[in-house]
Amino acid sequence: MRFYHRLASPRHFYQIAGQWIPWLGAISLILLAWGLYEGLLVAPTDYQQGESYRIIFIHVPAAWMSMFIYLIMAIAGAINLVWRMKMAEVVLVSSAPIGAVFAFLALVTGSLWGKPMWGTWWVWDARLTSELFLLFLYLGIIALHGAIEDKRTAGRAVSILALVGVINLPIIHFSVEWWNTLHQGSTVSVMGGSKMDSRMLRPLLIMSFAFKFYYGMILFMRARNEVLDRERNTSWVRQIAEGKAS
Amino acid sequence: MKSKLSLGSAFGLLLKRDLILAMRRRSEFVNPLLFFVLVVALFPLAVGSDPNLIRKIGPGVIWVSALLASLLTLDNMFRSDFEDGTLEQYMLSAHPVSILVVAKVIAHWLITGLPLILVAPLLGVLLSLPSDAIMVLILTLLLGTPVLSLIGSVGVALTVGLRRGGVLLSLLVLPLYVPVLIFATDAVNTAAIGIPITAQLSIIGAMLFLALALAPLATAASLRISLS
Numbered sequence: 512m513r514f515y516h517r518l519a520s521p522r523h524f525y526q527i528a529g530q531w532i533p534w535l536g537a538i539s540l541i542l543l544a545w546g547l548y549e550g551l552l553v554a555p556t557d558y559q560q561g562e563s564y565r566i567i568f569i570h571v572p573a574a575w576m577s578m579f580i581y582l583i584m585a586i587a588g589a590i591n592l593v594w595r596m597k598m599a600e601v602v603l604v605s606s607a608p609i610g611a612v613f614a615f616l617a618l619v620t621g622s623l624w625g626k627p628m629w630g631t632w633w634v635w636d637a638r639l640t641s642e643l644f645l646l647f648l649y650l651g652i653i654a655l656h657g658a659i660e661d662k663r664t665a666g667r668a669v670s671i672l673a674l675v676g677v678i679n680l681p682i683i684h685f686s687v688e689w690w691n692t693l694h695q696g697s698t699v700s701v702m703g704g705s706k707m708d709s710r711m712l713r714p715l716l717i718m719s720f721a722f723k724f725y726y727g728m729i730l731f732m733r734a735r736n737e738v739l740d741r742e743r744n745t746s747w748v749r750q751i752a753e754g755k756a757s
Numbered sequence: 758m759k760s761k762l763s764l765g766s767a768f769g770l771l772l773k774r775d776l777i778l779a780m781r782r783r784s785e786f787v788n789p790l791l792f793f794v795l796v797v798a799l800f801p802l803a804v805g806s807d808p809n810l811i812r813k814i815g816p817g818v819i820w821v822s823a824l825l826a827s828l829l830t831l832d833n834m835f836r837s838d839f840e841d842g843t844l845e846q847y848m849l850s851a852h853p854v855s856i857l858v859v860a861k862v863i864a865h866w867l868i869t870g871l872p873l874i875l876v877a878p879l880l881g882v883l884l885s886l887p888s889d890a891i892m893v894l895i896l897t898l899l900l901g902t903p904v905l906s907l908i909g910s911v912g913v914a915l916t917v918g919l920r921r922g923g924v925l926l927s928l929l930v931l932p933l934y935v936p937v938l939i940f941a942t943d944a945v946n947t948a949a950i951g952i953p954i955t956a957q958l959s960i961i962g963a964m965l966f967l968a969l970a971l972a973p974l975a976t977a978a979s980l981r982i983s984l985s
Binding site: 659 | 919928929971978
């Protein structure tokens with residue numbers, strides 16, 4: 512419990528995050544190398560899609576991450592609104608650009624995959640469309656945060672927006688699905704057993720863990736910067752700036 | 758301090774005040790209406806006058822134009838109250854802000870949403886929609902435009918303190934309008950080929966009640982943040 516209280520203080524967070532970043536980076540790098548090796552060299556060729564299916568090892572983890580990060584942001588937003596916790600705000604604000612990049616990556620890899628499979632870069636298919644709107648929700652959060660000058664006000668406004676967005680996401684997803692579906696059905700499921708060869712599934716899961724650790728690393732780096740920016744008038748930040756402490 | 762004004766009469770007074778203000782500045786509800794008609798009239802010019810094509814895109818065109826028109830007027834919802842300090846008085850009043858917000862939203866919908874619904878049949882005729890489809894169009898607008906006002910109120914409340922919130926507001930709100938747009942246009946298209954549409958209407962109705970239950974709370978919280 513004490514550990515969590517310490518994490519909630521910007522100064523301790525700054526130090527703890529600084530110690531964790533190299534470890535998160537190393538783990539993510541190892542997992543990334545392992546996952547790519549398994550995905551590109553070990554996993555068998557798909558009998559229908561040939562070699563081009565291998566982009567799945569980037570595409571699917573990126574799409575998962577884009578949703579996972581939005582969820583994290585909504586949770587951080589709720590924590591911020593209820594307990595006025597500074598660090599929750601920092602996590603929310605620092606996560607938004609990372610999530611947006613993952614959503615963008617999922618869209619780009621999806622369209623690269625769509626070209627050989629469906630014969631076109633873009634189709635107005637349910638999942639592509641809801642991923643696109645997820646990207647717009649991220650961009651809205653980033654834009655709102657940029658537009659409000661006072662950091663605390665911006666953080667709280669963004670918390671509300673993240674919560675409104677998280678209620679709307681399933682509705683948007685469901686309605687878009689009603690509207691049109693061409694996308695291949697989900698092939699990975701935890702409960703019902705996957706419809707995928709385990710040699711393909713393993714690299715997929717490894718890659719998704721690699722992405723998670725990568726997110727952790729980038730989040731901590733961004734959050735450290737954000738903390739420094741917010742606390743720039745305190746003595747401990749000044750000490751760091753003057754090179755007396757790290 | 759105990760307020761002498763009951764919640765019900767405060768609600769009624771607020772609604773009446775907004776309606777009177779709107780009647781005194783008629784351009785506030787006439788201009789968006791003209792905008793709505795103009796945008797719809799632009800589409801046949803842009804895509805060609807083939808009646809079949811126009812009939813096919815008609816419901817979508819009317820709905821997207823209604824969406825843009827309602828977006829255009831959203832900013833007025835709290836702007837003048839924010840500028841002259843009335844909004845702070847709402848915050849200080851003894852009544853829950855979320856309920857007062859509902860009165861503001863209803864007034865806003867009566868001023869900007871209802872006129873759109875009244876001219877929609879005319880536009881439906883212009884876009885050569887069959888009469889069944891026009892009936893359904895009106896039904897979906899009746900159920901759907903209040904949802905737009907409710908969702909929009911959250912966006913306005915978040916951006917009211919900003920000097921140039923207009924474009925930002927549309928960026929925040931438009932993605933949230935997607936479900937309403939999908940089900941409403943789907944209902945009109947389905948009705949045009951003679952298939953029952955109770956499912957779509959029920960879903961839009963469900964969205965209305967969900968928005969009515971949650972949006973005022975979010976709006977009230979956002980207003981507090983914007984005023985802090």
